[in-house]
Amino acid sequence: MPHNRFYIDKALNEHSTYFIEDEELHHMTRVMRQKKNDEIELVDGKGSLAKAHIASIEKKKAEVKVASITKEKENTRKFSIAIANLKPSSLELAVEKLTELGAFEIFIFPAIYSEKEHVSNHTKNRLERHLISALKQSGRLFMPKLTYTELTEVLKRKCFFCDLQKNATKLTTLLEKEEDITIIIGPESGWHEKEKKLLLEKATICLLSPNTLRAETAAITSGAIASQMLY
């Protein structure tokens, strides 16, 4: 992980000035102990990596000036993961690992047996921080989109869902020819009959492991396999 890489929530341009505030400022000055005139890297999560330097540091913001930018093209083969609402610590773990593994989009939807229907604003903020930290750590230049939606919306895409049926096809086999897919992970307590029926109609069943995986393990495992198969 480049220790002097920071995130800017705006598309980066050459020879422009940006401000670093809030958690990123704290990380820059308190954790990484960067000082005025230090050379740093900036990422915008939209494919740009900028070389910049710190022009000034004030209490609430640091001014940083971009010298040059390199741009990266996005993968044409993409995987997204849709996760039923889980307890916050499991969601955070899944979001962090899926960002490292290169997920294009992460959907979170309320399943009928999810413990809670909605993700709290506190958790949403924490998930956002995990995204940014994993983006910087992994060296990725594209940040996954984090989308709060419904299962029916997710199912409008080309979807796979994982089940323990021994006769289901392995995810590796199914992904060989795919370009752009979404893998759906259910809640800890399993799917409701209604959801199962919908999944069997609209999505392709696949086998992830012969063992029963915790929901966040299933999410990370499908990301790991999709990343190997598509990139």
Place this chain on the structure above:
Amino acid sequence: MPHNRFYIDKALNEHSTYFIEDEELHHMTRVMRQKKNDEIELVDGKGSLAKAHIASIEKKKAEVKVASITKEKENTRKFSIAIANLKPSSLELAVEKLTELGAFEIFIFPAIYSEKEHVSNHTKNRLERHLISALKQSGRLFMPKLTYTELTEVLKRKCFFCDLQKNATKLTTLLEKEEDITIIIGPESGWHEKEKKLLLEKATICLLSPNTLRAETAAITSGAIASQMLY
């Protein structure tokens, strides 16, 4: 997860009596609120699943009687993961997930750049608890061996190690024909030159992801891929 499944640290036999103590007793009576005469399941991590009932519950132990046993054969294709000593929370996460995913053996060794050389007894105990809990949760009947050793010992086996070299072969491709392999994961701060040289001599390099993965993510990711390829 079967909510009435408990772990016995002895090979299980039919028509025998066992005692449940310590953390498993706490889990049985306080968390799962099992009572005298309740039917339960016992696992020994050695391939046996027993149907049993609770004959008595005392303060320090519960007596359980086995009625019948079913035995499972172990997979002939096996994967093991060797992890450099990481901070305890990362080791715990990796051990838990690798147990769910079906690892045969988990090695922990001190790398030159590991933060600490030895795993404390406190952490060893916690790792043991994570193994047991993931064993029960995942429905597996074989518990991975947890072995504290040296890198040179691990390298006597057929090993792969993961690196970011773009020209390395993907782990999925390498595993297609393998029967029994060990994947080595380095420490957060990377390998020392001496270790790198040894790895290049004795092990096969493989590509896990185009991104920089945290050490525990790399461990889980290689387990996820090995599990798909070997089972």
